[in-house]
Amino acid sequence: MAEDNAPYVQQIPEIIVLGPPVVFKRYEKEFSLKFRILRPWESTLSLSEFLLAHAQNTKAALCSGTFSLSAAILDCLPSLRFVVTTSAGLNHIDLPECRRRHISVANASTIFSADVADLAVGLLLDVMRKISAGNRFVKNGLWPKSGDYLLGFKLGGKKVGIVGLGSIGIEIARRLEAFGCIISYHSREKKSFVPYPFYTDIRELAAVSDVLVLCCALTKQTHHLINREVLLALGKEGLIVNIARGAIIDEKELVQCLQQGLIAGAGLDVFEIEPHVPQALFTLENVVLSPHSAVFTEESFGDLYELMSDNLEAFFSNKPLLSPVLHDQS
Secondary structure: OHHHHOOOOOOOOEEEEEOOOHHHHHOHHHHHHHOEEEOHHHOOOOHHHHHHHHOOOOOEEEEOOOOOEOHHHHHOOOOOOEEEEOOOOOOOEOHHHHHHOOOEEEOOOOOOHHHHHHHHHHHHHHHHHOHHHHHHHHHOOHHHHHOOOOOOOOOOOOEEEEEOOOHHHHHHHHHHHHOOOEEEEEOOOOOOOOOOOEOOOHHHHHHOOOEEEEOOOOOOOOOOOEOHHHHHHHOOOOEEEEOOOHHHEOHHHHHHHHHOOOOOEEEEOOOOEOOEOOHHHHHOOOEEEOOOOOOOOHHHHHHHHHHHHHHHHHHHOOOOOOOEEEOOOO
């Protein structure tokens, strides 16, 4: 009978962290107060060995945007029912397999949209006005020796083709409109709520654009969407900015076109095989490189922690997810 009077102690939910995501590293203490954390990267076991030994009953995972959540990994997590990823993109998750296994998935939704749009415009301004190149020119002591610096290009009035008019693309369009740019776009389907011209053919969009800004998802359809033909259509005075995923561009063709002067320049936050960047890009003054950091702001990471934590708490409380992209109805 004494057991009837014993206080009820709620068990802390267990999650496995895969990556680990940067937001987890920054908010590890806060996550640890709410969840019991499995940390496979701290183990001497291989990942699969760790999962088989310690995660057979784990129902939820926090996954970074660079961790490949494949069918093989899911095989090692038989009880998994929920995955929340810290990215908006989902190309690193085997969604059909998650659907087959009745695993719900949530993502970062639109938390990063404004920050990514800011960096896209920043990269474009940097390339056009040669800001980073000018910085090197001054710091390397070339100004007193070489005199006048090279002319840049005006952003106002430029024709900008946006590839992927989702939440990020819309934010980019709004910012560039304020600069006086003329916006067109290519997307999976025409957006009835925007006034911009819509192009079904990416090469045609490139041909009428001074700049292409890539912010679409990486899928089988968009892999190497920007090939040599598209780059040549963009032309010798054309610029390209990529804040989406590296593999949307055929990187080898991009490097060749930049080296041969077949396009005028590029601002790149993402690459095909990160963190490895083609060394040929390092010597090109018309190329600005960024380490996949478009989402890295203090403000957005605070918001991301709240969203990740709230999604996990909603799952364990059997409440609606805050940012679902795949919801199990079983």
